[in-house]
Amino acid sequence: MGKCAQFPLHLWLDEAMEGPIPSTILRNSVVVATGAWVLIKLQPVFTLSPFASSAMITIGAVTALGGSLIAIAQIDMKRCLSYSVSAYMGLVFIAVGTQQDEAALLLVLSHALSAALLVMATGGVIWNSITQNVTQLGGLWSRRPISGLAYVVGTLGLIGLPPLGGFWAMLELADTLWGTQPILLGVVIVVNALTAFGLTREFGLIWGGKSKQMSERSPEVSWQMILPMVILFGFVLHLPLVLQSFSLLPNWAMINKDVALLLIWSSIFGCSLSAVIYLGNVIPKPLRLPFKPLQNLLAYDFYTPKIYKGSIVLGVDLISKLTDIVDRFVIDGIVNLVGLISLGGGEGLKYSNSGQTQFYALTVLLGVGVLGAFVTWQFWGSQFLDLMSASMSMLAIPE
Secondary structure (H helix, E strand, C coil): CCCCCCCCCCHHHHHHCCCCHHHHHHHHHHHHHHHHHHHHHCHHHHCCCHHHHHHHHHHHHHHHHHHHHHHHCCCEHHHHHHHHHHHHHHHHHHHHHCCCHHHHHHHHHHHHHHHHHHHHHHHHHHHCCCCCEHHHCCCCCCCCHHHHHHHHHHHHHHCCCCCCHHHHHHHHHHHHHHHHCHHHHHHHHHHHHHHHHHHHHHHHHHCCCCCCCCCCCCCCCCHHHHHHHHHHHHHHHHHHHHHHHCCCCCCCCCCCHHHHHHHHHHHHHHHHHHHHHHCCCCCCCCCCCCCHHHHHHHHCHHHHHHHHHHHHHHHHHHHHHHHHHHHHHHHHHHHHHHHHHHHHHHHHHHHCCCCCHHHHHHHHHHHHHHHHHHHCHHHHHHHHHHHHHHHHHHHCCCC
16 A cells, blocks of 8 residues: 555655656656555465455555546646556556456556656656646647657556557456446546546646746757657557567457447546646636535645644654653653762762771672672572561560
8 A cells, every 4th residue: 555655655655756857757657566566466365355355445446536536636747647646556456456467467567658658758847847837837739749749648558548558458457347346347437537637637738728937938858858758658659569469468359349438438538528628718727616625625635644744743743752751851860860879979989988998898898798688588588587477476475
């Protein structure tokens, strides 16, 4: 849950987006995938517990739906992508929970390539722009055509549109859910539509529309950043051919046409609705929902940061203050008390020093005697107590 940024352990991925662009690329594509890889490897163990499988499916479904909704309400480029990553990893949780290891591996592979390409495309905009607020950008298609085209291909590779990899991965997952768990199939379809809507929204706000003050002078980045983007561009486009060479793609005649159409139409619906809103001038932007508390709920990440501050962060803070008080007044107090006793004893011995050897010998002898009595108390102490008890009984006066 933590490595794949699942609810409620997803905040680290959002906060880690403050790092440099190369680390963001690796974090969104590789780091979260390592958690999914461990999850897939442990799938035979999870199947031994129906509760574990059900919990995994529930966590994945909640994260997939919640992350997709939150991504739509964000205005930071990296935050939009980070919540989409959590949503996609939620689909991996569903795949592992329903014992579909091959679908989970296809989801991880297609997501890693497409998510890295999306971060590269937006990272170039962040690199030489003053802001990464999507509401302050726009009109970059004429100035950054290569980055814009890479973003489009990354989006198509992530959603359920043929023939790119995301379609085959989701088809593998949805086909199994068709006859067994239709509710989870609905979750996959809805998440696919929301992901398409959110990614198209980000494209429209960055590359569509007219140029704004922050994007009027925003040229394409240098070739050192364009070259790896174009190489990854080719990998995303040729991923279906790679999968076909390893016989990992189903035959067109054997696929479930209903499931494929559901995925395709949900992708088209999400992209089209978002394009009408964010690429057209019919609806004023920024878009405001009629129910403001719902918009705030999505914009503020279901208030998860506030819940963390009021629970975990507050608890750690109180424990830290308590340990500080114990350290200052108890631990330091004991140490200071020992130091004062030593200091007072030293001062007392300094003025009582006579310089006579026999006095020193008597002091050492008394100290050794007291120490020996203390050490050997368990041997002679019980006999001494018995002797004292017998003596008291002999001296007792009868009534």
